[in-house]
Amino acid sequence: MASAMHSSVEILLVEDNEFDVEAVKRAFRKADITNKLHNAIDGMDALTLLRGAGGPNPVTNPLLILLDINMPRMDGFEFLDELREDEKYKSSVVFMLTTSGHNIDRDAAYSRHVAGYFLKENLGDLVDTLKGYVRGNEFPQAGVN
Numbered sequence: 001m002a003s004a005m006h007s008s009v010e011i012l013l014v015e016d017n018e019f020d021v022e023a024v025k026r027a028f029r030k031a032d033i034t035n036k037l038h039n040a041i042d043g044m045d046a047l048t049l050l051r052g053a054g055g056p057n058p059v060t061n062p063l064l065i066l067l068d069i070n071m072p073r074m075d076g077f078e079f080l081d082e083l084r085e086d087e088k089y090k091s092s093v094v095f096m097l098t099t100s101g102h103n104i105d106r107d108a109a110y111s112r113h114v115a116g117y118f119l120k121e122n123l124g125d126l127v128d129t130l131k132g133y134v135r136g137n138e139f140p141q142a143g144v145n
Contacts, residue, residue, distance in 0.1 A: 011037045011063065012050070013039045014039075014040045024097075044073045046065075
């Protein structure tokens, strides 16, 4: 049943750099990851999408979030703090995708319960991880107990 469920997993990429957004899209196509991909330019934009003010194509659960750290208005850590306080999204699976290799950033991310921390230069490793995670994992189905 996992194969029928994996395509329902939507991915939210929170990234302000257009080149990095395109790199992720290209890597997904190459890896045949066809899950719906939403993009938010910063944490505030991501919260708007998640909370239903994002227009006709809302983001639904279950969901994976790929999150940059350094963004305008609301950075990745501020977004994670808001996300973890929101009852609906506090258990969302978040992978950091960043240029920061600093231990302080890595520690701060894991203290906020991220599933993984990937440097943008290792995008292929993230894609490989996501491919196995999305295809092999049993996700809860919305509205099913």
